[in-house]
Amino acid sequence: MPAGQLDVGKALVAAMYGKLPSHLSQQQLLQLLTLADRYKVDKVISEVISIISNTPVEQLEWPTVLAVEQLPVAEQLVQPIVAAAEARRMQLLGDL
Numbered sequence: 001m002p003a004g005q006l007d008v009g010k011a012l013v014a015a016m017y018g019k020l021p022s023h024l025s026q027q028q029l030l031q032l033l034t035l036a037d038r039y040k041v042d043k044v045i046s047e048v049i050s051i052i053s054n055t056p057v058e059q060l061e062w063p064t065v066l067a068v069e070q071l072p073v074a075e076q077l078v079q080p081i082v083a084a085a086e087a088r089r090m091q092l093l094g095d096l
Contacts, residue, residue, distance in 0.1 A: 053080030
């Protein structure tokens with residue numbers, strides 16, 4: 001099992017039956033999004049998308065920005081995250 005995967009699995013179960021843990025990193029949130037999509041847990045998918053897309057653009061970490069492009073989740077679901085990641089990319093790199 002990959003490092004950190006157990007924590008993400010526990011977070012999925014916690015979010016399914018209660019509240020999403022607040023201590024998850026952006027990387028873990030993206031892993032959780034992928035896992036929730038795999039098991040079709042729409043409640044968790046929506047919650048993670050909301051958390052990431054409502055994160056102030058300047059607080060999005062570079063690995064998050066890069067990982068958004070590779071999310072296996074349906075494109076229409078992650079559009080708010082893609083928009084936030086694109087805004088952060090423009091903020092960091094400009095229009096190279």
